[in-house]
Amino acid sequence: MEYSREMTLSHFLEMPRTALLLIAWVMSGQCGLAAALAAPVDDSSDLAETTDSAGATTRPNFDDSRTLAAMIPLSTPNVVPVRGDRVQTFTSLSGKTVTIIVQVPHPAHDAIYDVPALAAGQGADRYFADAIGYAQTKGYGTVRFPKGTYNFAHTWSEASVTDLTIDLQDSTLNFAHTGFAIVFNGPTRVLLKNFTVDYPRLTFAATGTIIDGANGRKAVRIDEQYPVDEHDPPPILAVEIWDRAENVFAEGNTIDYYAQAGDVQYAGDQVYESKDGFFDNYPDKSPVLVRYNYPGGGGVAVTAGQHVTLENVHVTSSPGFGFFFPGGDGFRLTGCSVNRTNGRPISSVADALNFSSAEGDIILEDGDFSYQGDDGFSDGGNLRQFKGLSDDKATIAGDGTTAKVGDVFAFFDANLQFLGESAISADQQSANDATDTLTLSTPIPALKNKAAWAIDLFMSGSRVYVVRNRFTFNRARGVYAINPYSLVQDNRFDGNTLASILVATDASVFFQGAAAVDLQIVNNIFKHTAPDGAIYDTATNAEGVVDSAVLQNIEIENNRFEDLLGPAIQLNSSKNIWIHRNSITNADLGTFSYSVGEASTKGSIAIADSRTVFGGSNRVAGRYGPISIDLATTESIDVQLIQAPNPPWTIYKVFGEPCGSGSTCYYSAGGFDAADAMLCSAGSLRIRQATYGKAATGLIESCLAPVQRECNGKSFCAFSFTTASCGGLNPAPNEASTGTTLVRCE
DSSP, X not given: OXXXXXXOXXXXXXXXXXXXXXXXXXXXXXXXXXXXXXXXXXXXXXXOOEEOTTSOEEOOOOOOTTSGGGGSOXXXXXXXXXXXXXXXXXXXXXXXXXXXXXXXXXXXXXXXXEOOOOOTTOOHHHHHHHHHHHHHHHTOSEEEOOSSEEEESSOEEEESOEEEEEEEEEEEEEEOSSSOSEEEESOXXXXXXXXXXXXXXXXXXXXXXXXXXXXXXXXXXXXXXXXXXXXXXXXXXXXXXXXXXXXXXXXXXXXXXXXXXXXXXXXXXXXXXXXXXXXXXXXXXXXXXXXXXXXXXXXXXXXXXXXXXXXXXXXXXXXXXXXXXXXXXXXXXXXXXXXXXXXXSOSBSSOSEEEETOOEEEEEESOEEESOSSOSEEEEOBOEEEEEEETTEEEEEOOSOOOOTTXXXXXXXXXXXXXXXXEEEEEEEOTTSSEEEEEEXXXXXXXHHHEEEEEEGGGSOXXXXXXXXXXXXXSSOSEEOOOSSEEEESOEEESOSSOSEEEEEESSXXXXXXXXXXXXXXXXXXXXXXXXXXXXXXXXXXXXXXXXXXXXXXXXXXXXXXXOSSOSEEEOSEEXXXXXXXXXXXXXXXXXXXXXXXXXXXXXXEXXXXXXXXXXXXXXXXXXXXXXXXXXXXXXEEEEEEEOOOOGGGOOEETTEEXXXXXXXXXXXXXXXXXXXXXXXXXXXXXXXXXXXXXXXXXXXXXXXXXXXXXXXXXXXXXXXXXXXXXTTSXXXXXXXXXXXXXXXX
């Protein structure tokens, strides 16, 4: 029996929303893996450390054979490229070739239909629909509209368009309603190009000021340049602190609350009040950005698309997403943008680009995605609750889709520990779509007592290429939840209020991810980042950050980090990470540092609940702190920082002892004050976590000499001594300590 993924946009809009992100559902697709391995992934290290002639760590060998990526095809399944198709390749961390194929239209005839000019009194809605229908009926390969400004009363909607290029020749499309501007349902091999989408008469966001309300609670007064319709005032979705001077979200100071239904009411005279104190936590007279709530989405939606290309398509305002791609596979966006214009404070209320549960094969290049109310780029499959196991049948929560025979499902326990995976031979939905019963091709006995979550690996956005884009000044992330076999290269991130790149598995809020394996983040620029870190790897459940190594095989290399409110990199729930040849200038300029176990985000790099982290030749300058490691939850950490010369006032101390050039400082993150930081006066700061056997009563006691300090079996201690005393990072004759962090200024 054949199974398909079918859902229209109307079905999607009936689904519940969680905060601002709309959970999307996969509509159609192909897959090609017939079966999957039954045994859980070996949790031991996949990396073999090597050393060059100078003693520095060299790039390890990444092995994806024991990760979730091993079950995912390296190329677009069941697609053979022909002339004109876009074929993008890059080498995975495991040395394999990843091939992304996005097909262009292949019409039977290359004839061009030049659409006659819009007649006087003719509406744009019917004009566009008639032109597309005529071109498809007559077998044209291209529809070319005259350049102009077109005013739509409703959504421009098309269904099942196939093998067609639609060129609007730099036209502007204006929309007067608050729903989606453009919806293409089920297109196959379609190219849309050269137009701008706008909602010129609608206000989706406004600036304002926190004031004292008439009811004794704080209120917000909307600025006069954004007049509120007294007869139909829009409901408030959320409020954030705003920087009036820079006209952006306040850096590092964003208070982000979502209004409950009925709590906030319009009181007239540009003022919204709250009966339950919604505005009370905002500072007095603080400037804010108000995002209004227009249910139903917005922007350009391509549902269940198969090989769709957008070139030079721009969205300048939207009540929801900028671009929305629920389901399908094979998407290329070249030279597209979501950016604000005409005095608006932001562009889209929600994500600029959302690929919810798409199968993958995504090319995003040379774009500009800025000033959004949420993430710049978001992808990731849906995590679904596990309900039970009976023989070879696993029951999971429904999500409005029907998986295709041959799809591979991965299963996890409550702590997101991987339990196993299997292809399915059937997916039977309950009558109300509350559950899906999957027939597993390979039994996984561990599911019966341990399973909590499941995800379709073939709906997880695999094979992603994000190159030469701008992600700037968004109220959230630049890029969120990058998935298997992905390359993020030569992009610019600036002024995002949360992590510039969030690599995440989220089983607590948005319930997506679980397959961030074999990811390369190289040659990017990060500026003015959030306190969590420019690059932030983490996996969470309802209890918080998990200690399972869910995020694996990640390269962070040749990136430039400048003027950061927190660390350049924060790693949680991670394994096999290569941090190499990055430049970090002025980390931790803010006052927002916090503890992660016994580690701290104050400094350059923070690592907890992770292991096997390597890298060298990372250069640091200006203000920064050390690499901070939570000793209780980490192992096999060996990362090097090479310091540029600093003026004397940036030379910090640990425990009152200088870490000068030519000395080795041993310390534990568990013992240093978050108000302190450690720098080398010159040379390099190398941090390595030593695991040399059983704990001893005297740590390196034979070679400390006059500055010896006894640890006496304690996990944490700090002292310094000359490099020559103990031969660098090698253990001293009497050293037998486990979990000691070694820091050396070379």
